[in-house]
Amino acid sequence: MSTLVECPVCGRITTEQAVSLHLDFGCSSAPTASTSQSAAAPLPPVASSSSGPPKTTRTPAEKKRKAAPPTAVRDAPSTSSPAARSAAPPSSKKPRTSTASFLEAAKPLPELVRPRALEDFVGQEHLLGKGALLRALIEEDRLGSCLFWGPPGTGKTTIARVIAKTTSSIFKELSATNATTAQLREVFVEAENVLKITGRKTLLFIDEIQRFNKAQQDAFLPVVEAGTISLVASTTENPSFRVNTALLSRCRVFVLNKLSADDIFRILVRALRLLHEQKTGENLPEAPGPVVKSEPDAGAAPLPDDPDAASAAAAAAAAAAPSAVDATAPSTDPSDADVSLPGPPPAGTSAAHSADPVFAHTGALDPPLLRFLASAADGDARVALSSLELALSATRKGADGGIDREELKRGLRKAHMQYDRSGDAHYDTISALHKSVRGSDANAALYYLARMLEGGDDPLYVARRLVRMAAEDVGLANPQALPQALAAYQATQLIGMPECDCILAQVVVMLAESPKSVRCYNAYNAAKALVKRGEQYPIPLHIRNAPTGLMKQLGYGREYRYEPGFAHPVHQTFLPPELAGTTFLQDDDSIEGKTVDEAALREWEWRAQRGKRWEGRDELEKKVRELEEKAAAAGKAPRAGATGLDAEDGAV
Template sequence: MVKHVECPVCKRQVPDTSINSHLDKGCQDPVPSTSKLAPLFTTKLGKRGTETRPKAAGSTRGSSPDIVLIEDKEVSKEPVAKRAKVENVAPIFAQSSAMPTAVSDAALTASAPLAEKLRPRVLSDFVGQEHLIGDGSLLLSLVESRAIGSMILWGPPGCGKTTLARLLSTSTDGIFKELSATSSGIADVKKIFDEAKRTLKLTGKRTILFMDEIQRFNKAQQDIFLPYVENGWITLIGATTENPSFKLTSALLSRCRVFVLERLSDEEITTILTNAIQRASQVDANQEVEPDREPPSSRTLFDCSQENGKGLAEQALKAEGGLRPISSEVMKTIVNLSIGDARTALSLLELVLTSPRKATDASIISHLRRSVSSRYDRSGEDRYDMISALHKSIRGSSGDGAMYWLARMLTAGEDPLYIARRLIVVASEDVGLADHRALTLAVSAYNAVQMIGMPEARITLAHLVAYLAEAPKSTRSYEAYKRAEEAAKMDETAPVPMHLRNAPTKMMKEMKYGEGYLYNPSYRHAI
């Protein structure tokens, strides 16, 4: 009897003598079924009322219409597929079973946004991050050596973290798995880890796990990666938009390299948009769509995969003579609104290409501006970057710059009390002894903001920001404390001199506590 084992990839039962060839073929070879059905399912039932159940010996009970079993030899040998045609099956089920899976896959692919369709397939098509993938870079040398190792990709949204991770996986002979911490939990990660360990034992292939938004896992959940990364059972590629120093554990960071991706420049965004327009213009408008094989949901703006059926761009090419022309002013607006985010830029481009040809550039630009929301994150680095810009503008007596950053924060939804608290610090740290009224005004402004709230609180904050920016500056008290702190840390065990100690009791006076102290008010001038 042939022994069967469970395939670690497809979970099917495979003869143990052919498991290796089965895995080499990517689990695509047919595996004969090993399960046997119970006799109940392999026998044919007779018609009710037309057959009689055999009577037992000595039974006086008469025949009763019932269900009886017919011998196996009477079962029709007609193929199951042929007999299914004459069965009374609803047409909707018969049609759905015959629908090719390729059409369903095409519908899923076609429903993806433009940014997803235009992801580069090879590293040479990747735009930006020259410091990482340029000639002589560390990451490129790791790719060429086919030993990328575990890493963390840190960068703003739309800079290419996901695309770069997928391209890096193609440079190794590994199995690529992708998860997102926004929709996956520890159970999903453990399942992939167990499967990766079995696959590594059977085939020697290592699994590359791309974990998007890895900062969404708390620090206790991140510990699950440690043994698998440390032992080399998996290669972890994590992507995060937050500072790894604050969001990831030091144990995980010590086992991974951290690569910083920069926000894309305006020139790089323009290159990405130009490439997208060129690919859209290459659609073959003469090839007709097969409506009976392609569902309406698979018709998209244009086909970027160059494999699936054509979309709405073909209709535009036929009816109106090509894609909508994009003026330099509209292109400049897209680049400015994207702020280095390729995903946003391509989404805006898709809106422009699908807009009516009669629409003016002014109306299109107006719609584009309204479609982009603020990226201010009150729990991320944007908050601290802007409050730092506000503080430094006040310190440099730049009233216009300080007012601009105040407006940016308030219009983005920042808590006005948070700004008011920071301005109290500015009043002491930067204005300090140069204007004693600054601290009093800052505390009064905080109380006013607390009492009246937004939107009127913006007027009080603007009043305070303007005053602090124009006030004279002095950091004497702040700098003096920093030097005193350094001195205190040099020798934390230094005793208090005897003449400065308090002597409330006779015994302490006998011990010469306070001896030699000169009481200043007893003298005309300070001692």
């Protein structure tokens, strides 16, 4: 007997056998029964005979077409007729506006608005912009094996899904977080069989490939080498350290950058448009495109009148981009804006998107609030979309009847920070801190210190590195730097975070503002290099210890002069005769082995001295001439980077 059940999506009554087919067709087809059927007499059982032929299974459509329905059911009015609809009692259960799958309805907003085509992708213009290499390879279906490396929420998986829709190869997707070696072998065998039979290759996407161990990564080598599969992998960690070198050499690496605040703002606006279109079916008009203007910066300092200085400064600025940022020039990057935005959008970037027609239907979700969400996401589009979903579903109301904006901001302000205590962010930031201290930029050093501490890094690790900076970079120029750094390390051990932050900040500023001397550091490195590459010469007998009579007879300690016992200076040698005259320590003001870069010096005079000539120029030029004369007298060619002041190539 067929059992009548209620559809969990639309509430219609159908048979238990047909409910799956009914759901597969989006609640628009498959045999259904009216509510009145549930109260009618049950269907008569099908007669069966043990001697007759075996009963064949018929589809629900065949049953409806061939089986004679009971009288009660046949006489009942159709629920699709106007009379039946008017007579039927109103349903207390509202139909759900959902797709045919509960999994689809359960997807979060970042998954629902994931781009399906390259035209919808936002950001990564260096890879997917017009004429970019990756875009051309995807459109021509000639991608091959590649690896996407970038921070979370930058579009690695989205690019892979776009590739799946455009490639003619068979696409398969696995995650290294739960895939096993057995599953990989199954995919490899299937890919080989498909290639033999149909000639189609298999494109395998592995998410978070760094989670695979060495043996699992090695399993890809033969199939990638043979061309059985094309591997597309993604990783958030440096592949140089987490992916086998052999596998890395067989893949082209594409680096994805962290998204800017303007990119994330555009993603949020696109999400709002999609949600509005799904809810109302209304296609909103496109927003006007952004107007990008190329205008001189009114706030920038004018170039010096000297043409050489101007060209040198321009060359230095070009060489510094994009890794160096001029702190004196105003920033045009929206990501540099204060996270408390609600002011006007950055000029020329988000203005057009702020005027998007969708904002006429979003209520309290206005452009300033969306720009705040974009800044608080710290370059992660997934975090921004999750924050937008939270804002859309917020039920707490403020005094004006809208979303309590301040409460939302407190909950989302820097709730997410892309910082990995054991990954590239850790090492890149401590490198930036060390180099800022070495370059005497206390402001930059404090900034990188705050990024490490607020990102949850170990304060004792930072304190240990400050001890190293005190000896390596400050050295003898400020002998009190090392004791202060050691005191800061001990204080950090005693009180920990967050109280130790000002202690570390004090030492960072002290080290940055101290004069620098690498005299001991360079001298020890020179001695260490000589020991490693040179012969280990015997220690002179006169400075060897002679605790026994035999050793004294052999000459140990003979002719050693105990200098405190003399009333005047005495001379004696301590190095082996083969190393006589070797010098490791150089005077702080010596330029030997150092570079004199005329372009860099002029840039410093322009930026730091406001074009004023450096007072040490005359002394520097004198030392350069003396070094050249010394080299010429010895019959040696000047060392590259150590002799001669050349205004064109900057070599000393």
